Amino acid sequence: MRTFIFFILFSMISCSFFGQTYQKNRVIILTDIEADPDDTQSLVRLFLYANQIDIKGLIATTSCWHQTNVNPKSIEKLIYAYGQVQPNLLKHESGFPTPENLLTLVKEGLPIYGMGGVGDGMDSVGSEWIIKVLEEDDDRSLWISVWGGANTLAQSLYKINNTKTKKEAKRLISKLRVYTISDQDDSGIWIRNNFPDLFYVVSPGDDYGSATWTGINGYFEGVDNTKISNSWIAKNIQQNHGPLGAVYPDVAWGVEGDTPAFLSLIPNGLNESEHPDWGAWGGRYELYKPDFSKTKEGGSIVTIAPETRKIWTNAIDNYTPYIPNEFGRSVKKDTVSFKNDKVTLWRWRDDFQNDFAARIDWCIKSYEEANHPPVPVLSHPQQITVKAGEEFSLDAFDTTDPDGDGFSFLWFNYPEAGSYKKSIEINGAENVHVASVTAPEVSKEETAHFILKVTDKGEPQLSRYKRVIVTMIPK
Structure with a gap:
């Protein structure tokens, strides 16, 4: 009976992907x-x-x-x-x-x-x-x-x-x-x-x-x-x-x-x-x-x-990958950058290949044996408006993982996706749940896309994202 009740509850949860409709x-x-x-x-x-x-x-x-x-x-x-x-x-x-x-x-x-x-x-x-x-x-x-x-x-x-x-x-x-x-x-x-x-x-x-x-x-x-x-x-x-x-x-x-x-x-x-x-x-x-x-x-x-x-x-x-860093901050920017149309796809290739590998594991493994993606949760709306020069925070404190795995955060600006094409750097650490950003000076309304990538420490490692669109207005 307990197994049946668990299955029903699990089905209800998974239909909305742990609250994400x-x-x-x-x-x-x-x-x-x-x-x-x-x-x-x-x-x-x-x-x-x-x-x-x-x-x-x-x-x-x-x-x-x-x-x-x-x-x-x-x-x-x-x-x-x-x-x-x-x-x-x-x-x-x-x-x-x-x-x-x-x-x-x-x-x-x-x-x-x-x-x-x-x-x-x-x-x-x-x-x-x-x-x-x-x-x-x-x-x-x-x-x-x-x-x-x-x-x-x-x-x-x-x-x-x-x-x-x-x-x-x-x-x-x-x-x-x-x-x-x-x-x-x-x-x-x-x-x-x-x-x-x-x-x-x-x-x-x-x-x-x-x-x-x-x-x-x-x-x-x-x-x-x-x-x-x-x-x-x-x-x-x-x-x-x-x-x-x-x-x-x-x-x-x-x-x-x-x-x-x-x-x-x-x-x-x-x-x-x-x-x-x-x-x-x-x-x-x-x-x-x-x-x-x-x-x-x-x-x-x-x-x-x-x-x-x-x-x-x-x-x-124009893409500069983040790579693992063995001591100190867990990630650092690579020393090489790539710029072409193929980059727009292969920059995500490890992520979607890991996702494929995890899902084909589901064909043969029990829920407990397999890995499932983390669930990023923002502490604020996915669209926010700030003034030029203003410092603002991006936060995903309530992020969870269905398997109880540990997970890593990575915040980064995706310049090509917004109207403001210059790269906007994260102030300080980009691999913590809360990131600080200073809006650049703008002469007209501009948009900037910030991506949160959450990656679990299961096998294979799985990533999910949140996109925050920031509208920046002149002072």
Whole structure:
């Protein structure tokens, strides 16, 4: 009886993540699964967050690498593996959907490449499903996470545009949020040109080396790349982690190149999906019209063309990591800094890889054996206003950890996320629960983003965040 009561109480707590309520992001996945093992890798990770992200569709599609086949059965195979561990996942957090529920979401687009599959008579189960979900009585945005070609989405938009009133089409399209992993067919540029108001995140063209998303799997000099190594993956994901880890394939080209398309939908206190310019696990992006002369072709058959509108695309961070310090203050700034668009993503890579490793532990471990993320709690609102030159405090005294682990604090300014672009230093120690900051002199109202990162001392170490937006006004 006691066990039953504990389970009920735990479920009630975990539904709100220990008092932290959030609204799940809705997402439909378009995947050219079997074109590259990385789609399978990304689906394994996605299913481990299936209680935190509202998965509304899993649609098998084509791409420039996979032009005449779609493979919904490959998605189903992964769901069967997930089904074997779902009961154990529920011991750690509530809300993991049943495998039967996920199987109903598996659909397919046409086995036709690109714009050849868009137009009259080109509807598919997948394109119709996107419209059906979009028409549901739900005010939340609907994210379309495109891991291959985008022509199934293009067909949905084509039909909406040709069968709905202008008012209704505008209403439906306004709810869409699209993140595509580069351009993997010729429908991406068609979508952007024909639907200029559509919220669209992409590194345009087919030159993957110029894309922000490659920050997830790139090997970078001066950076610890251990957690994307094949040996780390084998030890922490593939082996001795149950059926879901066992179906995680070896890397063929690049590990999890599609994962950035949904990473920023995970509720971790840092991610704000409606604000790509704020920076998050999936990278940081700014809204502008790219210079076509700098857009490169990468060797696929996709034809690139100038953008005719603003899109959410590559942004640059100037990042100096904090590193452990053996004596005295536990952290110090590194002696090297990095400045490029890949930084916006890989700066969080150790954190989200540790999170992945912890959640796949949940597939096989009891609650007591596994690690769970800390819960940062601010002692003040997440948005505050101060005057120029004023000293103010940021405090997270009531932070807790569900496992009773010790944890570390780290406060830092994220200049690129706010309107005030100069770095604002923390006065004194940045690794204590209360941080002191002096607002700089400003001639007009400016905003500055301060990030609290709380990392537990469990295994693997897990991090959660709070973002404080400070509005600074002239004296």
